[in-house]
Amino acid sequence: MYNFSYEKVSSVDKAVEIIRSAEDGKFLAGGQTMLPTMKHRLADPSNLIDLGGIKELKEISSDENSVTIGAMVTHAAVAASIEINEAIPALSKLAGNIGDPAVRNRGTIGGSIANNDPAADYPAAVIALGATVITNKREFVGDDFFTGMFETALDDDEIIVSVKFPKTEVAAYMKFENPASRYAIAGVFLAKTADGVRIGVTGATACAHRGMRLEDALNQDFSPNSVDKIDLPVEKMNSDIHASAEYRAHLVKVMTKRAVQACT
Amino acid sequence: MLTVSMNVNGQSVSGEIEERTLLVQFLREHLKLTGTHVGCDTSQCGACVIHVDGVSIKSCTMLAIQAEGSEVVTIEGLAGNGQLHPMQQAFKDNHGLQCGFCTPGMVMSGVDIVNRNGSEVDEATVRKELEGNICRCTGYHNIVKAIQAGAKDMGGQ
Ligand SMILES: Cc1cc2nc3c(=O)[nH]c(=O)nc-3n(C[C@H](O)[C@H](O)[C@H](O)COP(=O)(O)OP(=O)(O)OC[C@H]3O[C@@H](n4cnc5c(N)ncnc54)[C@H](O)[C@@H]3O)c2cc1C
Ligand code: FES
Ligand code: FES
Numbered sequence: 001m002y003n004f005s006y007e008k009v010s011s012v013d014k015a016v017e018i019i020r021s022a023e024d025g026k027f028l029a030g031g032q033t034m035l036p037t038m039k040h041r042l043a044d045p046s047n048l049i050d051l052g053g054i055k056e057l058k059e060i061s062s063d064e065n066s067v068t069i070g071a072m073v074t075h076a077a078v079a080a081s082i083e084i085n086e087a088i089p090a091l092s093k094l095a096g097n098i099g100d101p102a103v104r105n106r107g108t109i110g111g112s113i114a115n116n117d118p119a120a121d122y123p124a125a126v127i128a129l130g131a132t133v134i135t136n137k138r139e140f141v142g143d144d145f146f147t148g149m150f151e152t153a154l155d156d157d158e159i160i161v162s163v164k165f166p167k168t169e170v171a172a173y174m175k176f177e178n179p180a181s182r183y184a185i186a187g188v189f190l191a192k193t194a195d196g197v198r199i200g201v202t203g204a205t206a207c208a209h210r211g212m213r214l215e216d217a218l219n220q221d222f223s224p225n226s227v228d229k230i231d232l233p234v235e236k237m238n239s240d241i242h243a244s245a246e247y248r249a250h251l252v253k254v255m256t257k258r259a260v261q262a263c264t
Numbered sequence: 265m266l267t268v269s270m271n272v273n274g275q276s277v278s279g280e281i282e283e284r285t286l287l288v289q290f291l292r293e294h295l296k297l298t299g300t301h302v303g304c305d306t307s308q309c310g311a312c313v314i315h316v317d318g319v320s321i322k323s324c325t326m327l328a329i330q331a332e333g334s335e336v337v338t339i340e341g342l343a344g345n346g347q348l349h350p351m352q353q354a355f356k357d358n359h360g361l362q363c364g365f366c367t368p369g370m371v372m373s374g375v376d377i378v379n380r381n382g383s384e385v386d387e388a389t390v391r392k393e394l395e396g397n398i399c400r401c402t403g404y405h406n407i408v409k410a411i412q413a414g415a416k417d418m419g420g421q
Contacts, residue, residue: 006266006283006329035325036307052330076319100396101376102310105319106326180308182395
């Protein structure tokens with residue numbers, strides 16, 4: 001790891017001020033992606049701005065229709081929150097199955113979606129639930145936030161403050177996980193909302209996305225069998241040492257069927 | 265350079281470090297607490313697991329400066345009064361180690377598992393919770409047995 005300047009801030013404004021004057025500054029949340037990347041010298045920031053001192057980013061709150069999770073809330077805290085479990089049980093379960101206990105004690109929801117790893121879990125939930133990503137500048141709804149492989153709509157000096165999820169009781173997340181890292185080889189988040197079925201797919205392609213064909217089929221007939229007749233575009237699927245494109249296309253359908261089963 | 269201060273195994277310590285110093289480097293190279301191991305550079309193996317403010321973390325994936333002001337417990341901090349901690353004793357009794365490289369992390373994760381799941385934690389839970397700890401020798405079977413036995417012996421602790 002190359003060296004850098006380090007500063008821990010206690011407000012969003014201060015973090016923005018530092019990053020604007022830094023040559024190549026980066027925010028540090030749980031560090032569970034940032035630090036390994038720096039160790040491999042794939043990233044070499046001039047400044048790390050540690051968001052760990054900003055209290056407002058660690059809050060969980062809810063109202064009648066939604067639950068809002070601060071960007072610095074850890075995966076372990078989401079999994080343990082009674083408030084979140086009552087509002088969206090599938091989301092607690094998703095958080096409780098990210099990586100391993102030690103990773104969950106450090107990794108945060110803000111870091112996970114800002115990083116937008118093609119195999120990360122949270123993006124599927126943000127997309128399927130139509131969650132709102134709230135930054136210090138603006139708001140994004142659902143898949144508008146995720147723009148490509150490890151790419152988001154965030155500016156360099158923009159901080160995720162919180163993510164607001166509409167309360168959704170009938171939802172399920174199914175992932176076929178990499179046995180070493182627990183990242184999704186294919187993951188499907190299914191939510192039954194007032195506007196019909198919504199599906200977020202992760203792990204399968206370069207960037208998490210809405211499963212429109214799957215949604216259409218399930219809106220007509222909400223049963224596992226209706227997934228069978230769909231042809232998913234194999235050419236868009238990732239292919240790597242963990243799984244071929246054909247296998248991933250198959251897994252997306254299997255995960256969708258399991259999610260449907262869990263919701264009926 | 266930065267000055268960092270924390271409490272390690274009940275003692276206040278501080279040191280002059282580079283910003284990039286990882287917590288595991290601070291423990292091993294500055295404090296000479298070499299019980300915490302480094303087995304990978306991908307944050308996957310768990311040989312470096314310690315407790316910071318009461319929860320398990322991978323000390324290879326945290327900057328030393330991020331532990332400023334924290335309570336840190338490493339494998340060296342478990343035994344007291346010349347007696348092994350019940351979880352260490354259980355690993356010994358149940359043949360829960362072979363080469364021993366993964367063992368400090370396994371024991372620290374084991375204690376954390378019991379802290380969160382209680383002394384009657386079942387086998388499936390232990391196996392699932394050990395997802396972040398890799399062992400190249402034992403095949404895990406005796407590690408799981410050891411953690412369940414250690415859980416019982418930790419009892420009311
Ligand atoms: C062994 C291992 C297994 C894992 N398994 C999984 C898994 O199964 N599923 C999964 O989804 N993930 C997994 N992860 C990733 C984990 O969830 C990370 O916590 C997450 O990807 C990054 O979150 P972080 O808080 O650690 O962010 P960091 O690593 O600190 O930051 C990541 C990036 O996000 C930026 N950032 C952080 N916070 C903000 C913010 N508030 N606003 C703007 N930008 C921000 C940073 O600048 C950086 O570019 C795993 C990681 C490890 C090490
Ligand atoms: S050395 Fe920390 S996880 Fe491998
Ligand atoms: S005992 Fe050798 S790696 Fe686990």
